[in-house]
Amino acid sequence: MVSSDLGLSERFEISGGDFSKAGTISTKIKEILQEIGIESSIIRRAAIASYEAEMNVVMYANSGSVILNITPEKLHLQLEDNGPGIEDIEKAMQEGFSTATDKMREMGFGAGMGLPNIKRNADRFEISSTPGEGTSLDIVFCLNKT
Amino acid sequence: MTLKDIKEFLDAEVICGEKYLDIEIKFAGGSDMMSDVLAFGQPGLLLLTGLSNSQSVRTADIIEAKAIIYVRGKKPDDIGIALAKEKDIPLLSTQHMMYTACGILYNKGLPGVSKN
Numbered sequence: 001m002v003s004s005d006l007g008l009s010e011r012f013e014i015s016g017g018d019f020s021k022a023g024t025i026s027t028k029i030k031e032i033l034q035e036i037g038i039e040s041s042i043i044r045r046a047a048i049a050s051y052e053a054e055m056n057v058v059m060y061a062n063s064g065s066v067i068l069n070i071t072p073e074k075l076h077l078q079l080e081d082n083g084p085g086i087e088d089i090e091k092a093m094q095e096g097f098s099t100a101t102d103k104m105r106e107m108g109f110g111a112g113m114g115l116p117n118i119k120r121n122a123d124r125f126e127i128s129s130t131p132g133e134g135t136s137l138d139i140v141f142c143l144n145k146t
Numbered sequence: 147m148t149l150k151d152i153k154e155f156l157d158a159e160v161i162c163g164e165k166y167l168d169i170e171i172k173f174a175g176g177s178d179m180m181s182d183v184l185a186f187g188q189p190g191l192l193l194l195t196g197l198s199n200s201q202s203v204r205t206a207d208i209i210e211a212k213a214i215i216y217v218r219g220k221k222p223d224d225i226g227i228a229l230a231k232e233k234d235i236p237l238l239s240t241q242h243m244m245y246t247a248c249g250i251l252y253n254k255g256l257p258g259v260s261k262n
Contacts, residue, residue: 020225023204030208047208048184108197108205113181120185 007071008036014057014064016083019107022058026051029068029077038075042141045121049139050077052114057081059104061134070143074123077139085131093119093127147171147256149213149236152192155250156240158215162227163236169212175259176217176248180205186259187211194247200226207233217244 010032012025030047038046050066057064057079064081086092093115100110119125124140150167153160160167176194177183180201183193187209195202198220206214207229214230216222216239222230230237240247252258 020200023201023208027204027207044189044208044210051204051208052181052184107199108178108180108183108195108201111179111181113179113185117181117185 007069008032009067009069011065011067014054014061014066014081016058016061016063016081018058022055022107023051025066026054029066032068033070033075036070038070038143042075042143046075046077046139046141049118049121052117053077053079053137053139055107055109056114056135057083059100059107059109060084064134072143074143075141077137079137079139080134081136082134085133085135086127086129087131089127089129147254149192149238151254152215152251152256153238155254156215156238156242156247158238158240161216161221161237161239162231163213163234166213166234166236169236171212171256173257173259174248174251176244178244183211184209188259191259192251192256194244194251196220196244198222198226200229202226203229203233203235203237206230206235211235213238215240215247217242217247 033043061081061083067078069076095116096112098112104110122139123142126138129135171192174192178197189210191211193211194215196217203226213236219241221239
């Protein structure tokens with residue numbers, strides 16, 4: 001973890017397909033946010049977004065990573081994976097649209113709510129994806145809203 | 147109502163977190179889909195679910211749910227129980243099915259999550 005007065009930055013690796021560990025990174029991120037005293041409503045939104053995004057990597061990719069960046073102004077989650085990518089992002093953003101397998105549904109996910117949930121909780125959300133290469137997400141939460 | 151009241155209404159067994167039975171529960175929600183729970187869940191929720199893997203406990207921790215009731219006699223796996231102990235989330239299990247368990251609690255005056 002790199003930490004200074006100006007902010008904090010930490011990178012975590014996500015193992016694809018490892019359902020037993022799925023969510024551990026989001027739990028860790030939540031703990032870090034609690035330790036540094038981020039407002040609880042923001043922690044909650046960030047934890048939900050992070051967990052959904054982490055589950056997507058576990059479910060669809062071989063591996064991925066998330067970088068947590070915190071500055072006095074914002075909390076930034078950057079996710080990248082080497083999964084199959086998303087053919088039609090607009091469709092994937094619709095609630096209920098899902099390409100999940102039975103195994104994913106057994107884990108309680110794959111209802112087509114993941115990306116919409118992330119967007120709903122974030123102050124800024126950007127997604128880019130290349131089929132066959134992977135997907136990246138930029139999720140931002142403002143820390144000094146008035 | 148307290149978690150202890152809920153335990154009695156549902157004839158539930160405590161899996162872990164016996165010491166938290168006095169906590170007050172103000173509302174509940176039931177789903178097997180964790181993305182739904184992440185979408186509707188609010189801090190303080192009592193979660194009723196039939197999903198018995200560790201993701202149910204992790205989801206409860208993320209949304210700051212107060213406790214989990216597993217329906218239809220289900221019980222979480224060891225990873226889930228260990229996580230619940232670490233995060234101080236009491237886990238209970240009832241033989242009732244989801245619809246019946248929710249109906250009993252609603253009938254006793256425990257409301258659902260408000261829509262907004």
